[in-house]
Amino acid sequence: MAIILNIETATKNCSVSLAKDGKILAIKELNNGNYSHAEVLHPFIVDILSEAKITTQEIDAVAVSKGPGSYTGLRIGVSAAKGLCFAFNKPLISLDTLKSLANAISVENGLIVPMLDARRMEVYSAVFDIDYQQKREIQAEIIDNNSFSEELSKGKVYFLGDGAEKCKETITNQNAIFVDGKFPSAKEMASLSNEKYKKNDIEDVAYFEPFYLKDFIAIPEKKAINLNKK
Template structure:
């Protein structure tokens, strides 16, 4: 049995799970519209460990959502994961945030576009096939009438994530299917992190940094 603690804080959803060989044993998550990660993350970690009836020493690895996403959210999640890895002597696994979001869509064919809301008409998005293999790299892009046109002309495209809300009135192609009110979760991280563990696809704990995609720009107080 390989027990992995999965931490997802890239968006407003604060989510933590424990999985055994990719199967969820316990999960705690909260998306109340606010970034409550600083208050909720560590209690959630304690709770899933307790529910799974494991000790911290029995965890084989710590997995964290690597981004893109909220700068502050990613920092909180990665800091917690690295701290646990250092304290417990466990390996660190980084899971692509958009890929785990894409895994919420279960279809036999077509393409999946997970997208996270950025400012104004901008989103963080990538393109995956029905097997969750990456077809197009992750980009920060401004949505317009021509966005994803080359993929929509080929067949169904499933757009998922909080970035879809701003796209519905702009992307009007008949092949566009929108799945909103969905966020990345530690539930979908479980299989991804287990696959990476089996391949020994781990990070250097000392030097690992989240994938921000864009530089953080502080907004001065008014």
């Protein structure tokens, strides 16, 4: 029997759940189109613990969505998870964000392609079968008319996530099915984190870092131009 706190902050959806043996006891999430994780994450954790009448000492592990996703969002979620693990001596479990997102739908045939927005026409994506087994590694890729042509030639492909929305006009194959309104959520994390806990598949809290996939690039400030310079 395991009580696990699940934290998902990889996208604009700030989501926290508390689960016992993979079943949700309490969940709270906010997706208001902004990255408000820094303001709401810790209050959400306090709220669901109170709702479930569970103390931090009664938690058996903390699970966090490890990415890919928003650099800032991932840092906030991972920092919170590591802080809790350090403070209360709990194991840390990490979950692939795209696999968690794939688990948001259930299909009888075809492939599932979770997509996260990586700005412009680029997305983070992976390919899963109907049993959520990964068939292609996670990639950062620019979407064009030929994207996923091999998968689409074999049958239905279900695209979901905030990266899928911008691909509708580019991927027009009749086998492409777009599932709206799906974001990575702590709801899907519950069963996945429980399975990892049973296998003792945990991270080294001191050294664990999010999976960014791409390096963070800071845009330098523009320098003022001295018009009097000769």
